[in-house]
Amino acid sequence: MSLLSIGKTGLYAAQAALATTGNNISNANVAGYSREVVVQAASTPMGGTNGYIGTGTQIAQVKRYSDDFLNAQVRTAQASSSGLDAYQAQVQQVDNLLADTTSGLSPALQDFFASVQNLTGDGAGVSSRGSFMTSADTLAARFQSMNGRLDEIRKGVNTQITASVTTINTYANQIAQLNDQIGKLTDPSGLNPPNELLDKRDQLIMDLNKQVKATVVPGDNNSLTVSIGNGQPLVVGRSAFQLAATNSPTDQTRTTVGYVLQGKITPLAESSLTGGELGAALQFRTQSLDLAQNSLGRVAIAVATSMNDQNHLGLDGNGKPGGDIFTIASAQVTKNVNNNQTSTTAITASVVDATKLTTSDYKVDFDGTNYNVYRLADNKKTVISPFPQAQAQVIDGLAFSVTGAADAGDNFLVRPTQAGASNFKLALTDGAQIAAAAPIATSVPLTNSGSGKISAGSIDQTYLGAPLAGPVTLTYSTATATLSGFPAGQPVSMTVNGTTTSYPAGASVPFQDGASYTVGGMSFMLNGAPGNGDTFKIAPNAGLGDTRNASLMADLQSKNILDGGKATYQSAYATLVSTIGNKTREVQANAEAATSQLTQAQAAANNVSGVNLDEEAANLLKYQQAYQASGKVMQIADTIFNALLQIGH
Template identity: 55%
Template sequence: MSLLSIGKSGLLAAQVGLATTGNNITNANTPGYSRQVAIQADTGTQYQGFGYVGTGTEISAVRRYYDNFLASALRNAEANQAQLDTYTTQINQVDNLLSDTTAGLSPALQDFFNGVQDATSNPASQASRQAMLSSASSLVGRFNALSDRLGELASGVNTEIVSNVGQINSYARRIADLNVTIANMSTNQAQPNDLLDQRDQLLTELNKLVKVNVTDGNNNMLNVTFGTGQPLVVGNQSFELSTQSSPTDASRIEVGYTAGGNFSKLPDSVLTGGQLGGLVQFRNDTLDKAQNTLGQIAAGLATSFNAQHKLGQDQNGDMGGDFFKPIQAYVGTNTNNSKSSTATVSAVVTDASALTTSDYSVDFDGTNFNVTRLSDGKVTQINPYPQTTPQVIDGVSYSISGNPAAKDNFLVRPTYNAARDLSLAINDTTKIALAAPISTAAPTANAGSGKITAGSVDQNYLTAGNAITSPVTLTYDKASNTFSGFPPGQDVTVTVGSTSTTYPAGTPVPYTENANISFGGVTFAISGAPADLDTFTIGPNTSGVGDSRNGALLAGLQSKNIMNNGTATYQTTYAGLVNSVGSKAREAQIAGKAADAAVTEATNQQQSVSGVNLDEEASNLLRYQQAYQASGKVMQVASTLFDTVLSLGN
């Protein structure tokens, strides 16, 4: 090979080196760009009799510096960071909402019970009664407002899930298209580096939406999956995700695949990492629990306050009614139920103490209805079915009617909408039942020192036939140390300490000082030393305008352990919610800082291989420039020698 050709090959090699270096420099800040280098090789030698002489150089490849292990580590770190960033942004909104000392629930609860206490102190005052109603209205408004705000966050999560799924599908299609282009342009000697970088950058952006797993496919293609192997890209084909409303709750967006017009939901457990994973984690771990717990407090307050209010007497002399409207649980009928089914499920919160924050699935197996507590999978069978009376499960009364079909499904959310649905049942101050429905008396004509307590009533008093409509007079017989005169047809229970003894109706009841005596839902106690034939009366409260005994019991509900099986008050339950959300928010912030550090470290490691070092490239630029100039000098010398040879012939 001539010296001219050798110089030309060096010139061309240096030119490629200059172009590659220049491309590195100009793309130093291009996202996803990997540093490239021109790989130079000897073109071989020729035998000249005395030995082998080189024939020049060539560029065998332009290779990009890329480490798949480091790239995967960076993607994993970025997926975790994106999930935590999204989760933290969302949970901070809930934390700020619930912990607000002005707009939170605690001040409104305190104001409400202050109003109850004021009305109890002044039961005849219409102003105090109106103030109680006003504070109750404010409390209802606070519950409604908090629930509405949480509902707005849930709606926002739905919108972002739909948006993220759309972006995921877009990236998946573009990656599949690039797979085809890269496969067509790849050879055994060369690969389209810029397209490989573009594909890797798309993987990076996709990975920030949902954590993906990338594996090598055929002909330089990549396969992309997520979760437990759910496909997004396989070779030249992309698999699109889809979203639709839950068949049992139209306000909840689910993610899955659609094939043949049928939607197949993906379990939330596979939607991990990235923004989508953060949204799903926030909705399941924080938002739903916050909404359910807030609703649990609202439903617990309404149910327990109503129960006590009904045991009181209003200013019209009537028994109290519901103070708050009863809480109806949300029941979602699965849209996939058989069209032949006419089954309906209704659920009403009846017991504040047994109420949980869980949702429930009601399913018909062809013979029986089963209620599954979704928080732990506990199953309770509706028995008997068909029902003769509603069945109470975890403080919720279930009523099922109609003709079901096998596989019928219903979603019951007892507390999810309770805070939103809470409302007052009365607006008339005279209907506030602050008085007790009974009154007791020991006539002044009694000869002994016996005394009778004011008495109280329980839920049994509301049973038909138990209410006292005329005075009941009890007479003491000293010889037998017993009382008689109890209402006919009603057994009498005497409780001393923790021991209760029931005496059949019409049987004289032995007297034990300070023992609790109960019949028909009425409880009282007699103390002292009654004389023979002394009498005590228990009758209707006919002048209870100034009575506030039931009001005191209503006010006492504030500090009574009613919630969570009698272990917490309304306010401690709310405080537990605030603390739980606050702790999760702080944990997310700490984890977020650790994730940021992990991304920084992974980026540094990845860039140490694939990143462009401008100082190094500047040095390479000078090196290739010198090589170019030297090769040009070789060609110049070759030209001079050629001219010399030609001049010899003249």
């Protein structure tokens, strides 16, 4: 090959190197761009017995600097960082709502029980009854407003899921199209793919990981296979599969994610979709939002149930037995839309013991033989037995009643507490309906000769089944040291120093100083030394000026009612605030760590694929000199050729 041709190959190579370097500089700030370098190789030399002489250079390839391992680390870090940032933004809203010292639940509870205590201060007068009604209505409004805000956040999660699914589908289609284009534009050797399209595809996959964690596996002809969740393929070659935002089969108000295959949508397990904004939305809803709403509803149900029960044990301002103060939400039961439509199964769940309520939802399914109740918080299984039921089966304070027939696999979702706060409302319409007085009154006649005393007395739920129709007079006999005159046909129990002894109806009941007696749901204490024939009277109360039942209502504030008698209303709520607060701080710390990890991973990847402008500037000078040198070779070749022509003349 002539010297002119050698110079020409060098000129072309330098020109390509200059163009590639210029392209690197121009795209230095383009997201996802990987630097390129022209790789040269020596052309096949010519020669024979006297040796081989080079014939110039050629461009072997335009190499794209990108490390698959480092890129995978960046994708993983990106999915984690984006997910934690999104989770933090969501849980922070709940934390701010619950912990607010002004608009949170704690101030409203304190104000309400302050008004209950005020009832005892002025003998349950008109003023204190009005204050009670106002604070009770304020408490109901606070429960409803907080639950309404949680509902708004829940709707926002649904919107986020729908938007993420749309974005993921768009990315999947674009990646599949790029797989197709890259495959068509790659030469058979595979050494010269379209680098810019590879960069664009990698950036799309990076953006995809901002929505959900995706796994990437190399395929044939420079294609990539992308999968999510438990291995569900999203992109295979030039084919893209689709996700769908769909309503949960057991809760039509809850948006979840389904996988579309042959026109059929199959719901994906929410726990399988991790990372990115989609994974964060699903995780936040399950771990924090559901917990917050169920916990708030549980407190509302406990307040309503215990206050109603205590009001039932008193007399209102009109001398009538007390009714409900607050409305109590019923457990929500929804059936799976995929159940056999001919099934006749009906399920109800009612709160019978608020002290045992949990914050979990429940699933009831039929396995072909038995109905089973699963507590979703820990998947604890309880079999409904016997079936058919003679009476409802109580599980965690809920009475489950199941009737009808189902097919194997049919299932239902039971949410006992989620609507507790939204349906917490004031049931009273008049302050006079507050049952501040106890329904019984005790007295000791002035004619008694001894020092015997009887306490004011109290009642329990048993009393409501057979209230006093008239006065009961207990008479003491010194000869037998016993009491007589207890209501006919009712057994009596006596408790002394924690030991209880039961006596059948009509039996003699001994008197003992300081003993407590219970009969027909009424309890009272006798002490002192009564004389022979001394009497103690128990009679229906008129209700006016008596605030003993109001005092018992006020005591509920400090009574351990929830968690099986281990937590008060406010301590249960404080536990919720603490749990969400701790989760918020945990997510915040993890988000900061994930951001740091992402920065480090990106730095490592950029060391390989990033454009260094200083290096590129140096390369410009190097390739400029190579270009000039190759031009000089061609100039010399021209001079030699002209000299040869002169010799010929």
